[in-house]
């Protein structure tokens with residue numbers, strides 16, 4: 001793996017364009033980065049990539065490392081705060097790593113994504129969403145990402161363990177055009193209540209409980225693992241009719 005990535009995780013420190021040292025924060029971890037890297041490395045047709053949310057540039061580094069040297073490789077990064085909020089750390093890290101195929105658009109995704117769609121700069125082969133994490137914002141980013149992605153392309157979302165992002169993920173999973181490609185999970189910490197609850201719940205089937213309980217309550221009782229990051233493959237055009245509806249939320 002790239003030595004810049006290794007060094008950042010080893011020191012947990014990053015340097016901005018002003019030369020100021022900062023503690024690493026808001027970044028994907030190694031397991032998540034390697035997950036993105038594997039998806040991109042295993043599919044040489046993924047060359048035109050797009051990302052929302054750069055911060056210290058960890059996800060950008062993994063994405064660009066995986067596509068480095070591929071013909072036509074180009075990575076577009078959308079982040080309105082890269083210089084104002086992060087002192088250009090992410091872009092500096094990409095430069096340090098010798099990445100020459102990334103471009104930063106320093107504006108909010110809610111303005112940039114519709115413009116990219118209207119301007120016909122798509123389709124993209126791979127889109128990673130890790131920007132503003134409210135439910136509506138993630139849904140909006142996903143709405144445009146689904147349109148900007150080519151059939152066969154991959155959409156990945158970080159922080160699926162956030163209630164807001166997780167709901168959008170559940171909704172996307174119900175689209176006929178998406179299939180799950182993989183996920184990064186962690187074990188749910190549950191204690192004795194977590195052990196007891198499924199036993200008390202056993203007189204009814206899990207399907208019945210799913211219908212009766214709130215999404216959160218069901219997950220806490222029955223799901224052993226929490227999804228942190230997920231990747232979806234767009235297997236067909238999004239051909240839902242205007243009357244399509246999903247109960248996934």
Ligand SMILES: C[S@@+](CC[C@H](N)C(=O)[O-])C[C@H]1O[C@@H](n2cnc3c(N)ncnc32)[C@H](O)[C@@H]1O
Nearest residue numbers: 027028053055057058059081108109130131132
């Ligand atoms: C969790 S951090 C991204 C971490 C990064 N993907 C990584 O792994 O290193 C979230 C980023 O979203 C950016 N952001 C906040 N609001 C945004 C918006 N409206 N559009 C695009 N990006 C936004 C922030 O500036 C921040 O850099």
